[in-house]
Amino acid sequence: MSEQILLLAGDFVEDYEVMVPYQALQAVGHDVHAVCPEKEAGDQCPTAIHDFEGDQTYTEKPGHNFELTHDFDAVEPSDYDALVVPGGRAPEYLRTYDEVLETVRHFFEDEKPVASLCHGLQILAAxxxxxxxxxxxxxxxxxxxxxxxAEWADDVVRDGNLVTAQAWPDHPEWLAAFLDLLGTDLEQPAEAAED
Incomplete structure (x- = not known):
């Protein structure tokens, strides 16, 4: 049975941090609803690519346009099994929406799986x-x-229903920990493997 997962996006969300989990979770059978306050299904969020090129902080370049799949105003958090909060510049302003904070609190109050990385944790802190x-x-x-x-960790960490990572280079370990938390079965049935 696939989980229904809510993904919070916003203008200038980090490109890899929204695209990779969105596609990876779908690839293993989950139903992912991407939403943004004040936007509807079919609207787009421009993304930013943050790269690590030896400077004191990351650099930023234009990314792709990420298409939203559902209306934020129609979201009922109780309909979802898990939450993904990517980083980028979007969390800085998304954390100012009471509706976003209420949505996040629902997942923690009900101890549902939450995956967040990079600047996405600004929303969780708020x-x-x-x-x-x-x-x-x-x-x-x-x-x-x-x-x-919070207690700080330097690596990908799972604490109860929460999986966090520092940035998109952590995707393999972060996504694996989140899939484990979700209970996603990645084993193919024997008959499918033989075909």
Whole structure:
């Protein structure tokens, strides 16, 4: 049985951090609904590519246009089994929407799986759901995570229903931990493997 997963996007969400989980989760059979406040299904969010090229911080380049699949205003959090919160510049302003924070709180109150990385954790901090948890985020956000009451980790970490990573280079380990948390069965039936 596939899980129905909500993915929060916004203008200038990090390209890899929205595209890769969106496609990977669909590839293994999950139903992913991508939404953004003040936007509807079919609207697009421009993305930004953050790269690590030896500077003191990441560089930013234009990415792709990411098409939303559902209307944010129609979202009923109780209809979803899990939540994905990617990074980029979008979390900085998405955390100002009360509806976004209420949605995030629902997943923590009901202990549903949540995967977040990079600057996506700014939304979780604003929702006040990190107190007493161990997590990671983009390294420059360590002070923000500690101020939100979290214990800092330097690697991909799973703490209860929460899986966090520092940035898109962590995708393999981060997605594997999230799929494990979801209970996703990646084994092919014997008869399908033989075909």
């Amino acid at each position: 929702a006040d759901v990190l107190e007493g948890r161990t997590c990671t985020a983009y390294p420059a956000l360590e002070v923000d995570m500690r101020q939100a009451g």
